[in-house]
Amino acid sequence: MNVLNGIPLVEADGAELGDFLRTRAPSVEAALAESGAVLVRGASGDGVGGFQRALDALGFAPLEYTERSTPRSEVGDGVFTSTEYPSREVIPQHCESSYAGAWPGRLAFHCAVPAESGGATPVTDVARVLEDIPPEIVEAVDRRGLRYVRNYGSGIGLDWREAFQADSREEVDRFCRLAGLEHRWLDDDCLRTTRRAPGLAVHPRTGRRIWFNHLLLFHQSSLPGTLRTDLVGLFGEDGLPNDVLFGDGEPVPDDMVAAVRDAFDRRVQRFDWRLHDLMVIDNMRWSHGREAFTGDRRVLVSMSDLITRADLTQPDRPAPR
Incomplete structure (x- = not known):
């Protein structure tokens, strides 16, 4: 099997994507199990319908997108647009929903x-x-550990109705109770949630210790330009749409986050999208992000194989120094 920038590459040679995967799913799944990522290139397709047929062939049972952190549109059954941030913005590396109590495995x-x-x-x-x-x-x-603090309804970031796909406070209360998510209703129909979570995990299949958190994406230092100081000035240190602290509530220093960012930059793998490309990744083996872009861009995403924190064993902690 060929490899493109560290990612196993499967050539479809013009076959329709769904039809191709119905016959080649075992080899694609074997590559995914071995490397945690696979790219299918050179297929033909017909948009959402072709993508959904490909998902069916790969055994995807698409998940709902709840406790959202970014704006998306659902364009098919369990098929969403990728994050709808302005094209000039870069989205830092993250494992999908690693801030939550449950996340997709694929x-x-x-x-x-x-x-x-x-x-x-x-x-x-x-x-x-x-x-x-x-x-x-x-x-x-x-x-x-880490503490994720999120605020909804201030006019910056998501409203709680969109984030939780809920119409009433009672629905949100129920979700938070079941998900173990601390929450508090604030003035002006705003909501604040807090979750303390480990910053590392053990992959449930490989047994390897992994960096699994939303530090790069949620930390204040990831906000571009003067936006950080502007938002803190408007809403206070605890009022940002997303923030991540140490589990005891102390800020994570900017220089620590910069060192983590450097580590990701040294290991990142990238390729330019081509029409009808399909990439499948193990969400606990590979993080992902988004580059800034020009022109139109439409990348669809689907999520499957729910994993909860209860499914994991915690990594052995190093001996105190």
């Missing part, structure tokens, strides 16, 4: 319209990233 991305320039979905092996992060940072994150 993600599938399908390129319906490639960008004119940029717009790649770079991916990174989070077990290898862990090897490159300074040990003192790994030890601090592992020992102290």
